Amino acid sequence: MCGVCGCGDTKIEEHEHHSHVSLGEYHHAQEGSSRRVNEYESSLRVSGDVHHHHYPAATQVTIHHHYHHEVSATEHHAPHACHDHGHSHGVAHNHAEHSHVHPHHGHVAHELDAHEDFKATVDENNDLHYGSGEAGVHISGLTQHRLLKIETDILDKNNQIAKHNREHFKQDEQFVLNLVSSPGSGKTTLLTKTLNLIQAERACAVIEGDQQTSNDADRIRATGVPAVQVNTGKGCHLDAKMVHDACHQLQLSKGGLLFIENVGNLVCPASFDLGEKYKVAILSVTEGDDKPLKYPNMFAASQLMIINKIDLLPYVEFDVDICIANAKKVNPYIQVIVLSATTGEGMQSWLDWLKEN
Amino acid sequence: MHEMSISIDTVNLVVESAQKQGFKKVTAVWLEIGALSCIEPETIEFCYEMAARETIAEHSTLHIESVAGQAYCFTCGKDVVLKQRGNACPTCDGFQLKVIKGDELRVKEIEVE
Structure with missing residues (x-):
């Protein structure tokens, strides 16, 4: 446990x-x-x-x-x-x-x-x-x-470890992103495509979170990028300690990019700080444009929302503008990138965002 | 279900705090849960009871204090009540809101013997 x-x-x-x-x-x-x-x-x-x-x-x-x-x-x-x-x-x-x-x-x-x-x-x-x-x-x-007065955040232990991770990342000059979404939104596909495009110019590494299997880490490793799979067992989210332990399995190069692919779940990962710089919420158009309102905590905690699978827009009822408006209702500061990892449409904006941040 | 892990964290925290001061039993726990946190108080109650089993906090009474959501509205330039995330400012119907209160998740105090 x-x-x-x-x-x-x-x-x-x-x-x-x-x-x-x-x-x-x-x-x-x-x-x-x-x-x-x-x-x-x-x-x-x-x-x-x-x-x-x-x-x-x-x-x-x-x-x-x-x-x-x-x-x-x-x-x-x-x-x-x-x-x-x-x-x-x-x-x-x-x-x-x-x-x-x-x-x-x-x-x-x-x-x-x-x-x-x-x-x-x-x-x-x-x-x-x-x-x-x-x-x-x-x-x-x-x-x-x-x-006895306690006055302690219940997630205090996690937050302390997250703080510790953040110190490590700062020391190692890592830019760390925590990718969150529901299962099947295309996180791993987006990641593999991204890694293929940028790994030549920037050192990358990936921590993969799932309840079971190392399928996703295998997909990442096939691109040549080092990856560690964390199987959470019954757990519904990654926590800071798992990320800490996983980091010590990875050879992180200075100035590198570390992607943490969280367990597919739009609820629990919102509460657990892993020490990342930003959370990035990925939402595919097949999921519906009201997801930010249905799962507000996740979108409130994210710096960027990526709307993925836009190549499927002709086949689904999904209004991109309404989706963005909904996300801004729970987080007026959220940035938005619209793309299709499969066709490559919009990928450049995402790569530019990675460079700027 | 993250309420279960949060309940286990809560039990660990109160048991540790009580034992550190040499107490043998926790009889009551006061939690503060914000209306905008992603925690359902009723689920916590259910999970807490299970998490406390076979610990010195077994059979302790759980008191949950709810903290109302509050946000700063940039349009109105003042603090407003926010019942849930995604709601508009009750004064101007706008969404330029920054949550300032209501996402708490804290153990306030415990009763021990």
Whole structure:
């Protein structure tokens, strides 16, 4: 199961030796995330209920937030450093889950201070009074309900990895596009035709996402361009971690173009940032001109809409102008290119767009 | 179905946050879901229950707070209410809109013991 979104049995071709990759490796990207900071804001919930005390007394002293024993973020900022630090960093990260058993003598006082709610009041006889906080109840053997402020985006992990990918891409001077569409819109045909036209002048690479089969990657490789197939298993979209792992399978040349062909699906891929520069939505004329209104999130998230298969316009009821108007209703800034990958009509505008961006 | 992966992400996030502070059980979770996000609250409720099974968040109560959509209309030069993407500005019927609120997908807080 994918560690990022839990969406199934993701398989990445030729990637067995990387199976150790864990979220710990992205740790440096998560440094300073709002999640950690906000955990200090825990507050007592007023509750008259009596509950059994589940946590040992020691917990009150040693609950803390791991800032002090995390591997320094700066050590990991070098590009691809995560490979070198994979295992050891992962181990350090695991502290987070069982750190209450580790003594951190130098920090105990500080941690107590940080947790007003757990602090006992000391009276003139040096007696300790627990439960003098907001809730006013702390009876040995009883527990209290507490509210923890989290204030974290549910997709935070994915977004952090996407940010990390973006740093890699910037470093390697990659122009990265995330191609999204429904199944059968002609993404792979558009890609193979594009690669045949531009690979002589610009280094290209492709990441192919599908639930099953490596058919699409095989089609790309037939053009001579390196490609990696990511099979998402039950997953309905690519996520940032899959792209990260796939990138390390590819030899990316500086100044190159990386196309990520997402799983055919006009819903889910809209929510998952992969670290790309732009999302490009591809819509074929056989699908209907109201697709941008039916699946607005995807078109709202895209920089460019390509209307494909225009050679079939005489045979279908599809109004190009209405389709563009619909797309602009959900995204006034969306750019539009109309083409047929099969006949080559309009392909030049797409190639020009690639050059300009 | 991305609601399932998002529910699993949610459960992982709350379980991790609770355990990091030494708590043994999550009894309630407050989510903030924007009206313009591509998440269906009812589906989340259904998936959350399954995702929480056999975790310390099992049987926790899920509270979903909906955040109304809001956009800036460049024609009117002000913030307007946007019920769903693709709708026109309620004031000028135009589409020069930039969504500024309503695509949230956040865990706000959790109740633990």
